[in-house]
Amino acid sequence: MAEQVTVGCKLPNGLVLEVDGHQQAVAGYRGEDVRIIGGYGLTQVDKELWDAWLKIHKDQPYVKKGVIFAQDNGNSARAQAKEQEKLKSGLDPLPQKNPAPGIKRDDEAMNKKE
Numbered sequence: 472m473a474e475q476v477t478v479g480c481k482l483p484n485g486l487v488l489e490v491d492g493h494q495q496a497v498a499g500y501r502g503e504d505v506r507i508i509g510g511y512g513l514t515q516v517d518k519e520l521w522d523a524w525l526k527i528h529k530d531q532p533y534v535k536k537g538v539i540f541a542q543d544n545g546n547s548a549r550a551q552a553k554e555q556e557k558l559k560s561g562l563d564p565l566p567q568k569n570p571a572p573g574i575k576r577d578d579e580a581m582n583k584k585e
Contacts, residue, residue, distance in 0.1 A: 474518040476541040477548035479511035481560045486539060488516065490523040497539070508549050509556035510563075516541065533560070 478497050480486055485499035498505040498512030505512040521541050528534055538560045542548035568576050 475515045476518045476521050476543055477545045478514050478516045478521060478539065478541045479508075479548050479552045480514070480539045481511050481555075481558065482533070482538060483560075483562050485512060485514075488520055488524040490520060490527065493520055495520060509552035509554070510558075511552040511555070513545070513548055513552065518543075536560075 478488075480497045480499050482499045483501045485502055486497045488495050488497055495514075495516055497514045497516065500507050500510050500512050502512050505514070507513075525534070525541070533539055537555055537558055540548075540551060542551060565571065570576070
């Protein structure tokens with residue numbers, strides 16, 4: 472059996488790792504039947520594929536920032552995901568009460584019935 476790593480991905484819909492025709496989907500935090508920790512979807516990936524993909528994409532902002540990462544074992548991946556829980560990917564859901572500076576939810580308008 473090939474050596475595996477646990478990949479954490481904080482992109483909503485995940486990502487497809489592809490190198491030389493080999494590909495594997497990595498779950499994001501909106502995936503079905505996905506273990507979510509700290510806002511990261513965790514997926515087991517072939518280490519050789521991950522290493523080859525990382526070599527190509529190591530300078531991408533989402534890699535440098537830690538939006539996607541890999542650890543050799545699940546415990547380390549879960550620990551890193553918990554440590555980075557507050558990390559923002561830039562694709563995070565907006566808070567419903569105050570979605571952006573200067574914009575507030577109009578609860579009166581939301582509660583009015585037509």
